Amino acid sequence: MNYKTITYDRLGETLYEYDHPTGLKAFLVRKPGYNKKTALFATDYGSIDNVFKKGDGKVMHVPDGIAHFLEHKLFEQEDGNMLDKFSRMGSSPNAFTSFNQTAYYFTCTDLFEENFRMLLDYVQSPWLTDENVEKEKGIIGQEIRMYEDSPDWRLFFNLLDCLYVNHPVKVDIAGTLESIAQINKELLYDCYNTFYTPSNMVVVVAGDVDPELVFTTVDDMIKSNHRGKPEKHYPEEPEEVNMAYKEQKLQVSMPLFNMGIKDPVRVSGYELLKRRTALGIILAAIMGRSSELFNRLYYEGLINDSFRFEVSADQSYGFVNWGGQSSDPEKVAAEIRKEIEATVERGLDEAVFTRIKKSHEGVFIRTLNSPDAIAREMMDCYFNKTSYFELSRVFEELDLDYVNQVLRSLFTKTTALSVIHPV
Amino acid sequence: MESTTVKASVEKLAEKNGITFYRIRSEKFKTNRVDVFFLDNLEKERASGNAIIPSVLKRGCQKFATQRELEIRLEELYGADVDGGCSKKGETQIVSFHMSHIADRYTSGRDKLFDQCSQLLMCILQYPVVENNGFKASVFRQERDNLVDYIRSRINDKMRFSFLRCIEEMCSGEAFAIPDEGYEEDALLLTPQKTYAIYREMITSYPCFVYMSGAIDDESAHRFIEQFSQLPRANLRKVVLPDVSKTVREVRRVDESMDVNQGKLCLGFRTNVGPSSPDYYPLVVYNGILGGDVHSKLFQNVREKASLAYYAQSVLEKYKGLMVIMSGIEQENRSKAEEIILRQFEDMREGRITQDEIDATKKSLRTGIKTMQDSQGAIVDFFLSQHLTRDEEDFETMARKLEAVTIDDVVRVAQKIQLDTVYFLKPNQPQP
Numbered sequence: 001m002n003y004k005t006i007t008y009d010r011l012g013e014t015l016y017e018y019d020h021p022t023g024l025k026a027f028l029v030r031k032p033g034y035n036k037k038t039a040l041f042a043t044d045y046g047s048i049d050n051v052f053k054k055g056d057g058k059v060m061h062v063p064d065g066i067a068h069f070l071e072h073k074l075f076e077q078e079d080g081n082m083l084d085k086f087s088r089m090g091s092s093p094n095a096f097t098s099f100n101q102t103a104y105y106f107t108c109t110d111l112f113e114e115n116f117r118m119l120l121d122y123v124q125s126p127w128l129t130d131e132n133v134e135k136e137k138g139i140i141g142q143e144i145r146m147y148e149d150s151p152d153w154r155l156f157f158n159l160l161d162c163l164y165v166n167h168p169v170k171v172d173i174a175g176t177l178e179s180i181a182q183i184n185k186e187l188l189y190d191c192y193n194t195f196y197t198p199s200n201m202v203v204v205v206a207g208d209v210d211p212e213l214v215f216t217t218v219d220d221m222i223k224s225n226h227r228g229k230p231e232k233h234y235p236e237e238p239e240e241v242n243m244a245y246k247e248q249k250l251q252v253s254m255p256l257f258n259m260g261i262k263d264p265v266r267v268s269g270y271e272l273l274k275r276r277t278a279l280g281i282i283l284a285a286i287m288g289r290s291s292e293l294f295n296r297l298y299y300e301g302l303i304n305d306s307f308r309f310e311v312s313a314d315q316s317y318g319f320v321n322w323g324g325q326s327s328d329p330e331k332v333a334a335e336i337r338k339e340i341e342a343t344v345e346r347g348l349d350e351a352v353f354t355r356i357k358k359s360h361e362g363v364f365i366r367t368l369n370s371p372d373a374i375a376r377e378m379m380d381c382y383f384n385k386t387s388y389f390e391l392s393r394v395f396e397e398l399d400l401d402y403v404n405q406v407l408r409s410l411f412t413k414t415t416a417l418s419v420i421h422p423v
Numbered sequence: 424m425e426s427t428t429v430k431a432s433v434e435k436l437a438e439k440n441g442i443t444f445y446r447i448r449s450e451k452f453k454t455n456r457v458d459v460f461f462l463d464n465l466e467k468e469r470a471s472g473n474a475i476i477p478s479v480l481k482r483g484c485q486k487f488a489t490q491r492e493l494e495i496r497l498e499e500l501y502g503a504d505v506d507g508g509c510s511k512k513g514e515t516q517i518v519s520f521h522m523s524h525i526a527d528r529y530t531s532g533r534d535k536l537f538d539q540c541s542q543l544l545m546c547i548l549q550y551p552v553v554e555n556n557g558f559k560a561s562v563f564r565q566e567r568d569n570l571v572d573y574i575r576s577r578i579n580d581k582m583r584f585s586f587l588r589c590i591e592e593m594c595s596g597e598a599f600a601i602p603d604e605g606y607e608e609d610a611l612l613l614t615p616q617k618t619y620a621i622y623r624e625m626i627t628s629y630p631c632f633v634y635m636s637g638a639i640d641d642e643s644a645h646r647f648i649e650q651f652s653q654l655p656r657a658n659l660r661k662v663v664l665p666d667v668s669k670t671v672r673e674v675r676r677v678d679e680s681m682d683v684n685q686g687k688l689c690l691g692f693r694t695n696v697g698p699s700s701p702d703y704y705p706l707v708v709y710n711g712i713l714g715g716d717v718h719s720k721l722f723q724n725v726r727e728k729a730s731l732a733y734y735a736q737s738v739l740e741k742y743k744g745l746m747v748i749m750s751g752i753e754q755e756n757r758s759k760a761e762e763i764i765l766r767q768f769e770d771m772r773e774g775r776i777t778q779d780e781i782d783a784t785k786k787s788l789r790t791g792i793k794t795m796q797d798s799q800g801a802i803v804d805f806f807l808s809q810h811l812t813r814d815e816e817d818f819e820t821m822a823r824k825l826e827a828v829t830i831d832d833v834v835r836v837a838q839k840i841q842l843d844t845v846y847f848l849k850p851n852q853p854q855p
Binding site for chain 2: 010011012031032033034035036081083084086087088089090091092093107108109110135136137138139140142143145146148149150151152250251252253254256288289290291292294295298299301304305306325355356358359360361362363365366368369370371423
């Protein structure tokens with residue numbers, strides 16, 4: 001087998017990678033001493049990919065929620081449900097659809113090869129009927145209803161609606177009851193045939209498995225097809241936000257708030273990892289638990305332990321957001337805006353930058369305890385044209401000048417605010 | 424490819440003054456951690472007092488007077504973590520603290536993180552900021568407000584809320600009905616002095632378990648034990664495990680309405696099986712077949728066949744011998760869903776269980792036991808459970824006992840389980 005072995009001595013990890021002739025990439029992160037083995041088979045296709053060019057050159061506009069719908073449907077096979085089949089082998093199968101990716105995976109301890117073959121097989125063998133597509137609408141309908149009642153979920157999507165004018169990242173991943181009603185077998189096959197092509201996919205295995213076994217199985221199971229790389233279309237997104245504020249009333253005990261900034265800079269590869277890391281450090285410096293601001297707001301009773309911040313940066317969209325519970329969201333928002341302004345003015349302090357960078361590097365190393373987390377991060381990084389382990393280099397090379405440059409260019413932009421008020 | 428299992432085991436290092444020290448050794452993790460558990464009987468008057476202690480202690484100690492100073496220190500220690508919380512297992516309330524840090528081999532190597540982080544943990548536990556024989560009043564008041572807000576915020580998550588309400592109704596009058604973090608009314612009665620007194624009691628007299636996990640050498644472990652054993656201990660309390668048997672005379676039905684879209688149906692059952700009963704493992708298998716996984720009767724019938732729900736599952740509360748079935752459904756499908764759920768329950772009782780169902784369940788439980796050993800937190804939780812019920816089982820004996828369960832065992836256990844309470848959280852107005 002012709003595969004590459006890369007060892008990361010500092011991290012105590014070994015990565016194996018293999019290029020299949022179809023253009024599919026396969027990775028193994030070997031975890032000696034672990035019982036759990038996880039394998040993930042993913043496509044670079046998520047809820048935002050609603051407009052694309054088909055093989056015949058025709059541009060399709062498909063209903064919201066179709067990537068997620070397809071994820072549900074792939075589990076159904078002519079001879080039964082895959083969930084059931086994995087479960088019979090004692091392994092635990094699942095899948096998720098995000099804005100930009102759809103991933104199918106299982107975790108097992110025994111019979112890795114059998115499970116792995118099943119995973120590679122079913123994702124390549126859709127079996128859709130008018131009847132089974134209709135049946136799924138009831139189940140997904142209840143999933144959508146569940147999210148309608150989730151204050152955190154509503155808060156987040158209301159924020160995205162503030163930030164984005166056109167980009168489909170503002171649309172709920174599962175779609176709406178109305179949009180899924182329009183989904184049918186033919187549309188699902190169109191999406192499947194466009195995006196589930198090996199050159200648009202990746203396989204990641206994490207666990208104590210032999211690389212030879214992983215890659216020969218990939219060779220054996222991946223069907224060649226030459227549909228080519230799909231062409232995705234995203235609408236033009238202006239730099240300005242859609243609206244600065246949005247609120248909704250739900251059954252909650254006290255107001256919830258979430259604020260964010262839309263990042264107009266599109267990068268990929270190592271540059272993207274660097275930007276993500278810089279954004280994380282900036283947010284921690286301004287409003288992290290060690291910051292003056294966090295502690296002041298906490299002491300004043302304006303925020304509590306639920307306060308969090310997050311960085312989402314992908315090739316085709318990016319934003320930072322933060323929030324939690326507060327008795328006075330407007331006041332918190334004003335305080336945070338003021339602090340952002342002051343930080344932009346003076347830049348990050350060298351000592352603070354070094355300390356937080358060290359801390360975030362520690363958090364990265366902790367993540368390597370989890371085979372599941374490794375598999376997901378490897379997939380995400382691959383689709384964004386980099387490798388998760390490159391983060392190690394980012395922590396070595398990242399300097400204050402770059403971080404301050406990101407701070408000054410992004411944190412001068414409009415911050416939007418989303419609030420959920422109690423009924 | 425059948426693979427060998429890497430087993431996690433625990434060694435008892437010392438036991439003094441009602442504190443038991445354990446070590447769980449492993450080289451495969453990138454982190455070391457220490458978990459400390461103080462145990463108390465779950466009682467209404469004390470529950471919120473216990474619950475607030477970790478939040479107050481995290482706000483600073485004599486060496487790091489404020490939360491901010493502490494957080495800065497943790498960042499310097501490569502993003503180390505010192506935290507605490509409160510939970511319940513059965514009618515035992517558990518006040519927990521932990522610290523974790525990345526192993527020295529991933530740092531520049533000069534830091535001796537275990538010692539530094541242990542000292543931080545000890546400082547928080549041992550030397551809180553005290554005034555007038557109570558916790559620092561300003562800090563205390565903020566944390567009391569936060570606790571009250573936290574208690575109130577349980578309505579935010581409707582799935583969890585309906586689950587808790589079902590338990591509350593079912594166990595009304597029993598200690599288990601008390602929420603993990605106590606009640607708002609009791610939290611409001613807390614003062615810095617009263618809470619400080621509860622804290623002193625916790626330190627001196629609650630039974631305590633300490634687990635050290637990772638690659639911690641003898642010398643470091645003993646140094647930590649030495650330090651921890653300096654806690655003053657007296658009048659040791661005992662934790663009483665609840666009686667799980669209860670005969671249900673009449674099924675209780677509770678409907679509550681809220682401004683929600685999806686109805687949440689929760690059915691609470693008495694299993695009449697305790698954690699140390701020989702029927703416990705058959706019960707675990709029973710639960711797996713009924714609603715534990717995707718192959719289960721509930722998932723297959725409520726979701727896959729009838730398309731009524733996205734989730735339909737059953738969960739066990741080991742220490743109190745309860746089982747709760749949960750599903751999110753449209754209001755108009757309520758009786759249909761309940762009927763399908765109860766039919767599955769009846770099928771279990773009447774022994775309509777296939778070999779396939781029990782095999783799949785046992786395999787999935789076996790996988791669960793093995794993968795638990797890949798998480799430091801899960802390993803600690805497993806051994807704490809064992810020590811709490813005074814069962815000295817390890818992962819292997821648990822696996823063996825589950826393996827030995829037969830369909831007859833499951834049916835025998837099924838006969839003991841009784842429906843107690845049906846709780847429905849229903850949308851206020853019918854949706855258009």
